[in-house]
Amino acid sequence: MTKRPHDSQPLAGNASTPDAGGPDLPLAADTLYRTLVEAVQDYAIFTLDEGGHVSSWNKGAARIKGYRREEILGKHFSHFYTPDAVARRWPDAELKAAAELGRFEDEGWRVRKDGSRFWANVIITALRDADGRLIGFGKVTRDLTEQRRAAEALRQSEESLRLLVEGVKDYALFMLDPGGHIVSWNSGASYIKGYRRDEIIGRHFSLFYPQEDIAAGKPARHLDLARRAGRIEDEGWRVRKDGSLFWANVTLTAVYDDSRALRGFAKVTRDMSERRRREELERSSQRLNEFLATLSHELRNPLAPVRSALTAMRLAPGDGALANQSLALIERQVTHLSRLVDDLLDIGRITSGRIELRTAPVELDEILALAIEGARPALDAKSQRVDVQGAPGTIRMDADKTRLVQVLQNLVLNASKFSPPGTVVTIATAVQNRTLEIRVTDQGRGISPHALDDIFQLFVQESRPGTDVQGGLGIGLSLCRSLVELHGGTIAASSAGPGLGSTFTVRLPLPAARRSDDAHHAALPAAGQDKADLQVQRILLVDDNRDAADSLAMLLEMCGHEVTIAYDGSEALHVAPRCRPHIALIDLAMPGMDGFEVVRAMRGVAGTEATRFVALTGFGQPTDRQQTEAAGFDAHLVKPVELETLFSTIARLRQPG
Structure with missing residues (x-):
């Protein structure tokens, strides 16, 4: 009959017991070792026989687990495990793993003598004699309940903070990396700016700024100021996804780690359009x-x-x-x-908030013609004329025609009123991205610098009321600004000074589907051009955004190319052998099979041996280009792709040699 461990000397107390297969310890060293183990109180250190019965027990084990030495020796160590762990034979699995691997580490709930539970870190080490025979196990247990409780509290705190940030709807709260690219996005940001999280992460925050601010380098300047000062606050116009503008209060804070390395920027944006409007009304x-x-x-x-x-x-x-x-x-x-x-x-x-816009599709030419016609009597009375400048082509927009005619007529009348007889009022139009710009310039008395910011205020006139020979109530420009802002746009005045004329600039968002005839024809072959000269290509277009794919395919087909569309990677692999594309335009960020997987898989598809691959992506950093080049793409185009760039890329890739 095999002797039970408690009938023999405990492993840790036997001077002749080898230490994990090593040589016998000298008596003094063994005594020192046992004294050390016995004195440790922060760790439960004990041994088990081959079957898992307790064969030694230190003071730390008694303190942590609650058992005295005499009442635990010889009992199976599964006493320390929760009933569900025992039911699934976890203690046996731990011993088996330790015996096979030499060592096993685990964390989980363990049970004290009084039935209370504690979170334990457990290490079980297999003990072997000089011949390698398993003679038991060494077990070290540490009570990590407080550490786990602190970690859990921290996790819950972080989760609460995350939920708080995510739940805020009145503020756009998001993070930027050190270069200004968006790395987080809360629901308030989606509500205020109009972008979903999946379509904005990774893009540069400068897309929220109006074109004139971007041209002036304002986004980069804000990052630099926040980096140097730690925090900046700004108020100004910002742009939503749909192209409309809103007045924003923005706080940008630099975020550093413990080593003072810049981790990025925290950005808080609040839509202050209503407050700004109320403040102006109060001043009025x-x-x-x-x-x-x-x-x-x-x-x-x-x-x-x-x-x-x-x-x-x-x-x-x-x-x-x-x-x-x-x-x-x-x-x-x-x-x-x-x-x-x-x-x-x-x-x-x-x-009073009772005005409502009645928007409908309308052409800019019609609005300008009606505005000039309405101002004609005043112009004719002073022998003035209007010179309309702008690129040829039709600019279509969604607007309240009556109200925009009212705005432009007011601006033309204003220019006429403050200009000498026989002068010219110039109306210049331009389109930048999805913004229409209309500039009304006169050769009149100009505006002093101190008055530029105030002339749009209600009832404000540069001259003292009643003293201006031109007259007026001081509400025309305020009315213009209100109507323009109701359309999601802005209006601004500029002047070189008294006597040097004035320019009023109106900026209005254009709908995403707007297509200028001029831009349209620029993308198409010239009239009478032979399609054979176009080097017609078979193009496979792979993009999960159906609207983007369909619209780009339409333009490519109008230029004579043969286009096959695949709305995901699997479909692309299926249709490629049939269409045998010369060029494959592949979106990188697609669900399921992304663009990198598509290009790798397509290398082995019949019919694509001569295909040239072009990556379409919203990411344009040098590292992104290196990644697509390494993946086998022949070109890298950043969305939104300029058509001229796309067509020149296609032509370059299909040149012989």
Whole structure:
């Protein structure tokens, strides 16, 4: 009958027991070792026989597990395990693993004598004699309950913080890497800026800035200021995904790690458009008394000549020439009065939130023609003309035609009013990305620098009310700005100074599907060009974004190319042998099979031996280009792809040699 471990000397206390197959310890060293093990109280250190029964027990084991030496020796170590662990025979599995591997480490719940549980780190080491025969196990257990509790508290705190950030809807909270690329995105950012997380991560934050700010280097300057000062705050116009603009309060904070290395930037953006509008209205109300005085002056001015004309007609009822002259005067003054009243009513609707836009597809040419026609009497009266400049072609937009005509007519009338007779009012139009820019420039008296920021305020005029020979209520430009902002755009004034004329610039977002005839024809072959000269290619277009794929395919086909579309990687592999493409345009970020997997798999597909592969991606850093080159792509194009760049790439890749 085999002797039970508690009937023999404990392993840790037997001076002749080999130490894991090593030589016998001298008596003094063995005593020192046993004293050391016995004195340790932060670790439970004990041994098991081959079957898992406890054969030695130190003070640390008694303190952590609650058993005295005499009541635990000889008992199976599964006493320390939870019932579910025992039920799935986990203790036996641990011993088996330790015996096979020499050592086994685990973390999990263990049970004290009083039934309470603690989180333990456990190391089991197989003990062997000089001949390599298994003679038992050494077991070291450490109570990590407090550490786990702290880690769990930290995890819950971080999770709570994450949920808090994610749940905030009134603020856009997101992180940038040191280069300004977006690495995180909360629901508030999606709500305010319009981008989903999957379509914005990795893109540069400068796409939120208007074109003029990008041209002036404002995004890079903000990063540099935040890096040097630690934090900056800014207010200004920002751009949503749909091209509309909003007034934003932005805080940019540099984030450093413990070694003071820059990890990136935390960015907080709040849409302050409503607050800005309210503040302006509050400032406007402070000028109400001044406005009422101006209104009285402006209403009395046309009424006085009307009364005089009526009196003259009454005194000379038979004078036909006088009657015609008086009627013309009355008509001009009534028209002026009507315009004043209309402006007042529109401002009232806007300030009370009752104005609604009736948007519909409309062409810019029509809006300009109607605006100039409405201003024609004032222009003709001063022998002025309008010069319209802009690239040929039709610019289509979604807008309230009546309101935009009103805006541009006001700007032309304003330019006429403050310019000398015989001068030219210039209207210049341009399109940058998805923004329409309209500039109305006059040769008039100009605007002083201190007045540029205030002229769009309600009831503000550069001259003191009642002293300006040109008259006016000071609400026309404020009305223009309100109507432009309701369309998601902006309006700004510039002037080189008094006497040097003025320019008013209106910027309006264009719909994503807008296509200028000019840009359209630029992408197509010239009229009469032989399709044979185009070197028609068979093109396989792989993109999971159906709208992007369909629209690009349409343009390629209009240029004479034969295009096959695949909306995912698997479909691309299926159709490639049939279409035998000269060029494969492959989106990189696709679900399931990404672009890198597609190009690797397509190398072995029949019919693609001569195919040239082009990566389409939103990432354009040098490392991204190196990655696509290493994957076997022949070219790397960054979305959105300029058509000229795309066509030149196709032509280059298909050149002989």
